[in-house]
Amino acid sequence: MPNNLEASIDIAAAPDKVWAILADLNRIAEITPTTLKMIALGGVRDGAFTVNVNKVGWKVYPTTSRIVTFEPNTSFAFRMNENRTVxxxxxxxxxxxxxxxQTRTVDAKGLPGWLRGAIKVGMGGEQKFEADLVAGMEETLRRIKAAAER
Incomplete structure (x- = not known):
């Protein structure tokens, strides 16, 4: 069964400065190692539908999500439509x-079967896949920290 994942970092900048980086989806490629673009249709807000372009290695693929929490200076969350993770x-x-x-929470139903199969066959299995996700989360947080502390 997939695990919920978490990473954290302390940043020497006020929450509003950190928030300005997180909420600016035009900067997504700057702060995440795997997301090239995230477009919120109708603007960045609670309930907005997003179209995303992701890259892992040489693979580029689209995803979609819905922003489920948008509380300025406090919390930002989106639910992936393809795999139900938040x-x-x-x-x-x-x-x-x-x-x-930063957290990744798996829906109570778990990941869809097709995705679990793809992780097993094409991504080295759940343990390696989740280790790669945590490494990406840690890199994202380091990039946010660097941008906020400039």
């Missing part, structure tokens, strides 16, 4: 700036 960023003010926690 990707979330929570911002917590700290004495020195902001703690950002």
């Amino acid at each position: 990707w979330r960023y929570d911002l917590e003010p700290t004495a020195t700036g902001t703690k950002v926690v």
